[in-house]
Amino acid sequence: MTTEPDSSAEKAEPRGAASATDPPVGEVPTTESAGDTPLTDETAKAAPVTPTDETTATPTDGTASTGTPMSADLATPATIMAPTAAPPPIASAGRSAVGTADLVFKNITRTAGIGLLVLIAAIAIFLVLRATHALSANTGHFLTTEEWFPNETPPKFGVAATLFGTVVTAAIAMIIAVPIAVGIALFITVYAPRQLASILGYVVDLLAAVPSVVYGLWGLIVLAPHMKGVQLWLNDYLGWIPLFGGDSVGRSFLVAGVVLAIMILPIVAALSREVFLQVPIAHREAALALGATRWEMIRTAVLPYGKPGVISASMLGLGRAMGETIAVALVLPASFKISVHWLEPAGNTIAANVANGWGEANDIGQGALIASGLVLFIVTMIVNIIARAIIARRRDFSGSSA
C-alpha cells in the first residue's frame, strides 16, 4: 500500500527532471519525452527559429511533469510559424505525446476554420462581381420587374416574380409539412408502443437520409396527377377566396408546394423526433402527476420544451424547400408572373429558374441568375434571423439554463 504512491511520485519527478536536462535517461515513462524530443527536432529543422524553439520547449518539459495543457500552450508559438512541419513527426512518432496531438489538432481545426471563411469570402466576392456586372446592364428594376429577359439586348429582368414564387411555394410546403412532421414525431415519441416507436424512429431517420429529389420525383409522377381533382374541388367550392380562384387549374403553386412538402417532411419529422426525445422524463411525469391526459402532457411539457428545436428543424426544411430546383422546375410552367390564384398553372421560383435558364444564358444572363441567387441567400438569411429571434425571445424559459 505505502510503496505504490511513493514510486509513482518518484517516477513523475525524474521524468520531468530527466527530459529537462537530457532526454534519454528516464526508464519507463520515456514515451512522453521520446515523443517530445523528435518534435522539437523536426520543427527546429523546418522552421528557421531554432534557438527560441528549443528554449521555449525545454523548460516546459521540465516544469510541467503533470500538465499537458501548459506544454501545449508554451509550444504554440513554434508551430504557428511552421504549421506544415507539425504533422510529419506526429505521424512517425505515432501515439506518443498528448501535447503534440493537441497541437496538431488545434492547427488542423484552425486551418479548417480560417479556410472556410476565406472560401466563403472568395465565393461571395466572385458572385457579387458577376452579379453587379449584369445588374448594371439591366434596363428594368431588378427588384420590381416581373419579366426575365436577361439574354436580350438590351437586357431587362427582375426577380419579383420568381421571388414571389419561391416564397409562396415554400410557405405552402411549410404549412403542410410542419404540422404533419410534428404529428409523426409526437406519435413516435409519446403515443407509439416502445417497439413500434423504435422501428418507426429508425425508418424516419432512414427516410430523412434519402435525397429529397427522390420524394420530389415521386410527388411529381404519382401525386401531382391526382392533384387535379383536389384543385378543381377547391376552385369550385372555395373559389370565392382569391387564392383558390382563377379560370383554370393545373401545374400550380399548390402542386409545387405539395411536392416540396413531401420532400421536406422526413427531415423535419426526424429532427423533431430527436428534439422530443430530449424532453426530460421528469417534466413529462410532472405533467402526468398533475392529472394531465397524454395530449395535455404534450401541450404542457413536450411542445413548449421542444419548440426551439422544432423551429430549427422547420428552418432546415424551409431552406431545402426554397433551394429545391429540379422538382419545382419540372412542376411549374416557368411563367414570370405574380399571380394570387395559386391553383392556376403559372409561376416560377428562383432556384428552378436558375436550373432552367443557366444552360442558355449568356454572360449577362448568368450574372442575372447569380444576382437572383444572392436574393435567395438574403431571404434565407432574413428568415433564419427571425427564427433565431423567436427562439431567443424566451431564452430564460428554454430550460437550457436549468
Place this chain on the structure above:
Amino acid sequence: MATRIDVTGLTAYYGKFKAVSDVNLTIEPKNVTAFIGPSGCGKSTVLRTLNRMHEVLPGARVEGSVLLDGEDLYGPGMDPVNVRRTVGMVFQRPNPFPTMSIYENVIAGLKLNGVRKKALLDERVEESLRGANLWDEVKDRLNRPGAGLSGGQQQRLCIARAIAVEPQVLLMDEPCSALDPISTLAIEDLITKLKSSFTIVIVTHNMQQASRVSDATAFFSLEKTGDPGRLVEFDKTSKIFTSPSQKRTEDYVSGRFG
C-alpha cells in the same frame, strides 16, 4: 378534506420483474406516513402505485387493490387521470416546467382542470405559494422562470404546484434528497404544516427525517438483489424507531444493516 388509503395484496411488476410483493397497509388521513428501507426495496414503487404513476413506465403493471376512502383506484372504469388529480405527487428532483414562469407553474394543474378566471387563479397562486412557504421569497418575481430559483425553492414551487389543485393526498418521493440541510429543514417544516390539510406519504432514505416528520413508518426490505421487495414492518413511528417487533427493522434503524 383528507383521505384514508387501504392497500391490500399489492404486487407491482416492471415487465417480468416483480419489484415488490404482497404489500398490505393502511394510511391514516391527516397523517404523515414514511416509507423507509434500503435501495431497491420497492418503497418508491409502492408510492407510485398510490396515484397510478407506476404504470406510466412501459411494461409496468400492478396486482392487488388500493382503496381511497373505499374506492378502488385500480377498479374498472377508474381513470388514472382523475386519480392523479386527487392524489398529488412531488418528485425526488425538483422538476418545475422550465418553459413556464413561477406563476404559470403553480397554475399548470388548475389550467388542466379548466380554471380560467384570472382573479381565481391569482388567489390560488398566492394561497398555494403561501402554503408552500414560498410566497414571500417569490411574490415580486412571479413572472420569472421557475427554473431560475434555487433547488430548495424549486422543490417548494413543485409542492405549491401539487397543492394548487387541492388534492386529498400528497405523495413525496425523497423530496429532500437533492437539497441542502437548510432547504431540507424548510421542506420538513412545510410537511408538518401541510399535514393538517392533506394525507401525506413520504419516501425517504433519511431515517432522522422519517422519525422527525412522520406519524407512522413502513419499513421495506428485500432478501437479496433480484428478489421482490416486501413490507417488513408497519407501525407507529415512535415504535419503529424505539422497539420494533422485527429483528431486521431494528438492524436497519440502528444502522447495523444495509
